[in-house]
Amino acid sequence: MAGLERPLLLTQGDPAGIGPELTLRAWLHRDQGALPPFAVLADPAHLERVANAQGWTVPIVSVDAAQVSSAFPQALPVIPLNAKVFAESGKPDPAWAPSVIESIETAVRLVRSGAAPALVTNPIAKHVLYNAGFQHPGHTEFLATLAAQDGNAYHPVMMLWSEELAVVPVTVHIPLSTVSSALTTELIVLTGRIVARELKERFGIANPRLALTGLNPHAGENGAMGTEDQAIIAPAIATLRADGITASGPLPADTMFHARARKGYDAALAMYHDQALIPIKTIAFDEAVNVTLGLPFVRTSPDHGTAFDIAGQGIARPGSLMAAIKLAARLGAGAKKP
Numbered sequence: 001m002a003g004l005e006r007p008l009l010l011t012q013g014d015p016a017g018i019g020p021e022l023t024l025r026a027w028l029h030r031d032q033g034a035l036p037p038f039a040v041l042a043d044p045a046h047l048e049r050v051a052n053a054q055g056w057t058v059p060i061v062s063v064d065a066a067q068v069s070s071a072f073p074q075a076l077p078v079i080p081l082n083a084k085v086f087a088e089s090g091k092p093d094p095a096w097a098p099s100v101i102e103s104i105e106t107a108v109r110l111v112r113s114g115a116a117p118a119l120v121t122n123p124i125a126k127h128v129l130y131n132a133g134f135q136h137p138g139h140t141e142f143l144a145t146l147a148a149q150d151g152n153a154y155h156p157v158m159m160l161w162s163e164e165l166a167v168v169p170v171t172v173h174i175p176l177s178t179v180s181s182a183l184t185t186e187l188i189v190l191t192g193r194i195v196a197r198e199l200k201e202r203f204g205i206a207n208p209r210l211a212l213t214g215l216n217p218h219a220g221e222n223g224a225m226g227t228e229d230q231a232i233i234a235p236a237i238a239t240l241r242a243d244g245i246t247a248s249g250p251l252p253a254d255t256m257f258h259a260r261a262r263k264g265y266d267a268a269l270a271m272y273h274d275q276a277l278i279p280i281k282t283i284a285f286d287e288a289v290n291v292t293l294g295l296p297f298v299r300t301s302p303d304h305g306t307a308f309d310i311a312g313q314g315i316a317r318p319g320s321l322m323a324a325i326k327l328a329a330r331l332g333a334g335a336k337k338p
């Protein structure tokens with residue numbers, strides 16, 4: 001792929017999920033998908049077992065970061081983890097949590113050292129990691145913690161992006177019952193500023209148009225169906241506009257995702273996880289990409305999860321992972337080497 005001088009790094013994800021087989025599939029589809037060179041940080045023996053179980057011919061080669069691009073045309077380059085993995089597809093086990101975490105930490109270290117322009121994370125199952133003591137809600141927050149090792153603070157923003165629609169949940173992995181208390185004008189303004197800045201700088205949209213949902217039915221029906229829309233969201237929109245950002249809303253969430261409405265904005269900021277993710281996964285499940293904004297490096301991921309129900313059956317579709325690889329390459333092409 002033109003413009004990308006360094007290879008991308010993929011993390012292993014949950015080794016019992018569909019990440020390993022999708023990574024193998026992405027490499028097999030590398031030419032027809034016009035994918036740039038990438039390596040995966042994983043246990044090569046585990047990947048070999050997954051490939052053999054499917055009867056797929058995928059040569060796997062252990063490399064260091066400097067050898068990835070030259071190895072990629074002939075074999076799937078793997079940067080080996082210290083942790084060994086004996087996972088069974090479809091059978092999640094917290095025993096593999098150290099390998100999952102090692103893969104993410106190593107990928108971030110390599111990206112920050114300049115060895116790679118971007119990372120693409122394979123899906124992790126949050127509850128499995130929590131059972132092993134993992135303290136972060138998901139990748140998004142963990143990556144911000146790892147980034148902060150440089151002494152700066154980062155507010156990570158989750159954006160699900162596709163050609164058709166981009167959505168941002170302002171609150172992310174919290175119980176629905178706590179959304180109202182977590183939602184503040186400051187949080188919405190901070191999120192909106194990051195989205196506007198990165199749509200401009202990373203996605204090349206000169207004047208990004210943001211549309212903000214309300215929280216309540218009919219965006220609160222003038223306060224009769226809830227007060228957050230007028231008391232919290234409307235002032236945030238006023239502040240964003242005062243910043244010079246094109247922002248509309250609060251809009252009733254039920255009518256802002258149909259095809260005509262989508263033409264009116266570049267990103268929809270929704271107030272909670274499912275309000276944002278249901279429309280994009282309905283419209284573009286096989287193409288949408290999860291991209292983290294607000295970090296000092298590029299990170300993308302497929303929109304789906306570990307899909308333990310189909311892992312190891314060879315039927316998982318690689319479209320979203322391949323889209324994540326392509327978007328990482330596009331955004332990473334502009335990333336400066338430290």
Ligand SMILES: NC(=O)C1=CN([C@@H]2O[C@H](COP(=O)(O)OP(=O)(O)OC[C@H]3O[C@@H](n4cnc5c(N)ncnc54)[C@H](O)[C@@H]3O)[C@@H](O)[C@H]2O)C=CC1
Pocket residue numbers: 018122123124125126127139290301302303304305306307308309310315316317318319320
């Ligand atoms: N970026 C990440 O690390 C993400 C991780 N997750 C994690 O994944 C786990 C499972 O989450 P679920 O809600 O069940 O969502 P999921 O996306 O894993 O699965 C939902 C449904 O979609 C199907 N599906 C998913 N990806 C597919 C693919 N590539 N091809 C064909 N079918 C596919 C599955 O078989 C399942 O029926 C959770 O523990 C969650 O934490 C979920 C979303 C993103």
Ligand SMILES: NCC(=O)COP(=O)(O)O
Pocket residue numbers: 124137138139140141277290301
């Ligand atoms: N539903 C999206 C999701 O769970 C992705 O989370 P993250 O692991 O990318 O933070």
